[in-house]
Amino acid sequence: MRVHRQSAIEIWKAGVDAVESTRLVSNAIQIENDQLVCGSDLWKLKDNSRICVVGAGKAGAGMAAGIESILPDEWLNRTEGWVNVPADCVSSLRRIHLHAARPAGVNEPTDAGAEGTRRILELIGSLGPDDLCLVVISGGGSALLPAPPPGVTLEQKQKLTRTLMHSGATIHELNSVRRALSEVKGGGLLRACRAGQLICLIISDVIGDPLDTIASGPTVETQSDPEAAIAVLESRCPDETPEAIWKALRQQVHQQADHSSPITTKYSNHIVGNNSTSVSAATRKAGELGYKVISSSADLDGDADEIGKSLAQRCLDERNRLSSSEKICVIEGGEPTVSLAKTDLPRRGGRNQQVVLAAAEVLKEADSSGITILSGGTDGEDGPTDAAGAVIDSELLAIAEQQSLTIDEFLSINNSYPFFEAIGGLLKTGPTHTNVMDLRVALVCSKDNAD
Incomplete structure (x- = not known):
């Protein structure tokens, strides 16, 4: 992976x-x-x-x-x-x-x-x-x-x-x-x-x-x-x-x-x-790396949890239709919102980390082999953290399971940063000196081609 x-x-x-x-x-x-x-x-x-x-x-x-x-x-x-x-x-x-x-x-x-x-x-x-x-x-x-x-x-x-x-x-x-x-x-x-x-x-x-x-x-x-x-x-x-x-x-x-x-x-x-500029360039790069881009959309909004879960489910559905040699890609841009949960517990995170953690919640319930989901802020910042966003795949999910990390406990209080920090899933770039909202990349290949 x-x-x-x-x-x-x-x-x-x-x-x-x-x-x-x-x-x-x-x-x-x-x-x-x-x-x-x-x-x-x-x-x-x-x-x-x-x-x-x-x-x-x-x-x-x-x-x-x-x-x-x-x-x-x-x-x-x-x-x-x-x-x-x-x-x-x-x-x-x-x-x-x-x-x-x-x-x-x-x-x-x-x-x-x-x-x-x-x-x-x-x-x-x-x-x-x-x-x-x-x-x-x-x-x-x-x-x-x-x-x-x-x-x-x-x-x-x-x-x-x-x-x-x-x-x-x-x-x-x-x-x-x-x-x-x-x-x-x-x-x-x-x-x-x-x-x-x-x-x-x-x-x-x-x-x-x-x-x-x-x-x-x-x-x-x-x-x-x-x-x-x-x-x-x-x-x-x-x-x-x-x-x-x-x-x-x-x-x-x-x-x-x-x-x-x-x-x-x-x-x-x-x-x-703007966001379309970024999405178009990412689409070209995915093609250069051998991925067939089946969807490329800019300027999307919505709830971070819903976006992450929907993207993960789409990846699972697409993987079931793939031949052993196919590799596909979904690229999305825009800016989701996070509904903050009421809690007295300490928490740290950002909207991109929340998207990926919501996706992880869906992927952990299935065989996630061959699926990689990344979301990051193009400015290199995601909320009040030093990360641009996060990435998840089957290997990182396995690390979370080995550490007995319960995704829902982190997701329910918007505490995504400590989860990804523990498994090595944070995307860190430092300031990029630009800002056109967020960019999400989802890669899907067959289980046989997951390595």
């Missing part, structure tokens, strides 16, 4: 390599005859032009490096920039500053992130009509670009967000409040920019690539709706909302015209990589 496990890892890595952020950005931009070309957009360098690169996200370091790699020295000498990234993604670039806006593995806004966002707003506000603003946005950008309105602290906003989540607020309700309580979300970054032209390069980590949702749409022309945010808070948590937040929202209602200052910058948004 180790051969197939290694094949699954190679296929998964091919999907991740295809969305390597430096490559995606350098492929999206060309310099031709003193013009920067991005799709149908053109920008011509003038004698007094400046270039400013700003943004945020887990892929921010690689995206910034990609821009520096394609700019000629004359252009680079006129370039400055500031990009908010996780602390473990900070490196030294020639002209663009990478700012540690949050600790590694902690996907929450911080004061350091707020300070970095303030510097970004100062930079883009200092630009002029002959200048170009290049914005790089990727997964995790929303938490890395915190900018509460005047009078509201980051702590107040974070506490309110957690209260809303615990109250059962929908993602649309949460986003309504987040946009109204941010200086950059919902087009705020675009409104603050004074450059003659803004080009935003986006690596999507959201199903369907909705521009207003990726990192909460900082460069998308949308209208904040403070009245809608007030309605959400009045419905969900009126007693827990601080007076400072009520005051900020009411002030926006009365000064809507000031809040929605006109956009003076010519702008465009470009998706340079």
